[in-house]
Amino acid sequence: MKNIFKVLFLSIIMVTITSCDNEDSVQLTLAPEGGGVITEPTQGATIVLNPSESQTNPALTVNWTAANYGTPTEITYVVEIALSGTNFENPFIAASTTNRYVTWNVGELNNLAISAGLTPFLEGSLDIRITSTVGTTNSFLQTSEPVAIFVTGFTTDLPKIAVPGNHQGWDPASAPLLAASGFGQTDYEGYVWLDGEFKFLAPNETGGFFWGNTDWGDDGTSSGILIDEDGEANANASTTGYYFVKADTDALTYSISAVNWGIIGAATPTGWDSDTDLVYDAATRTLSVDIDLVPGGWKFRGNNEWAAFEYGSFDADGYLTPGGDYTFDGPAGNYHVVLDLSNPREYTFTLTAN
Numbered sequence: 001m002k003n004i005f006k007v008l009f010l011s012i013i014m015v016t017i018t019s020c021d022n023e024d025s026v027q028l029t030l031a032p033e034g035g036g037v038i039t040e041p042t043q044g045a046t047i048v049l050n051p052s053e054s055q056t057n058p059a060l061t062v063n064w065t066a067a068n069y070g071t072p073t074e075i076t077y078v079v080e081i082a083l084s085g086t087n088f089e090n091p092f093i094a095a096s097t098t099n100r101y102v103t104w105n106v107g108e109l110n111n112l113a114i115s116a117g118l119t120p121f122l123e124g125s126l127d128i129r130i131t132s133t134v135g136t137t138n139s140f141l142q143t144s145e146p147v148a149i150f151v152t153g154f155t156t157d158l159p160k161i162a163v164p165g166n167h168q169g170w171d172p173a174s175a176p177l178l179a180a181s182g183f184g185q186t187d188y189e190g191y192v193w194l195d196g197e198f199k200f201l202a203p204n205e206t207g208g209f210f211w212g213n214t215d216w217g218d219d220g221t222s223s224g225i226l227i228d229e230d231g232e233a234n235a236n237a238s239t240t241g242y243y244f245v246k247a248d249t250d251a252l253t254y255s256i257s258a259v260n261w262g263i264i265g266a267a268t269p270t271g272w273d274s275d276t277d278l279v280y281d282a283a284t285r286t287l288s289v290d291i292d293l294v295p296g297g298w299k300f301r302g303n304n305e306w307a308a309f310e311y312g313s314f315d316a317d318g319y320l321t322p323g324g325d326y327t328f329d330g331p332a333g334n335y336h337v338v339l340d341l342s343n344p345r346e347y348t349f350t351l352t353a354n
Helices: 002-029 106-116
Strands: 038-040 046-048 058-064 075-083 092-097 101-105 123-134 139-143 147-152 160-162 177-179 187-198 215-218 235-248 253-258 261-265 279-281 286-293 296-302 326-328 333-340 348-353
Touching: 038 123, 058 106, 058 123, 075 106, 092 101, 092 106, 101 106, 106 123, 177 235, 215 235, 261 286
Parallel strands: 046 147
Antiparallel strands: 038 058, 058 101, 075 092, 075 123, 123 139, 123 147, 160 177, 177 187, 187 235, 235 253, 261 296, 279 286, 286 333, 296 326, 333 348
């Protein structure tokens, strides 16, 4: 009986050793014998991404054939994207998978395109390639032939120009900004504390604000006409204060309107009869006041007059917009109210109990 158990034990050991030897043999036969081939998209495919379309709609699927390592094994595939003509010097890693396909929706592909370096709303060319490796150490790298596609991406960021000047030491990098109503538009506006002379400055191709970029000044006629030629005069705010600034870099016009902001309404101490003024803080570029409030309607109003400057409602994105009245429904008491107009066309406020 003991001999039977000895034979059985030795048999198990031999099977285990043989299995290990076979496994080692399989590992030793792994060798790169051919990378995958991209079958979709085809060379020269064109994709135009639409910001008004549902961002979860599928936009692009990349399919490829299996890489060959001489024996069946799990393969890790990495999808790389690069600007065409750069030879993948700085590839953008778009996906890593053990499948042989990847699908991106509109939002995802747009983010990839812009991150890879394409300019929004301009058609650009991207190269796609697949790299393959095996094992936990990513061994036996193989690379597919690239496929070039043409993509038109987009951005939802509003175009901006800077307003450097005497009010902030003529430093473009820290200058307050104006925003246009949409991409491709030139109707810039925003709120700026001005103190004497200033100019308007465009960003460079990377979005940075530096002297040497295109800038605009006054044509010298004091009529609100912009000019971007060398030697133009600086625009000028003769009285230091908080201004609503508009500039159209296509029509070459600009205007500044002084605005003194306050709070008015049934919720405030003086009701709808008069405003409680807000005070500007240069450090935070915000306006604020401590005020006693009771339940009721209220709004922000400029220059103690109706219609020209007022905010009493929110737009679809939660930013302040003209019209309507806000409602205070908290307990009566003293509150700190902050009106933030420093982000052009994206105005907000906070209301905090003291």
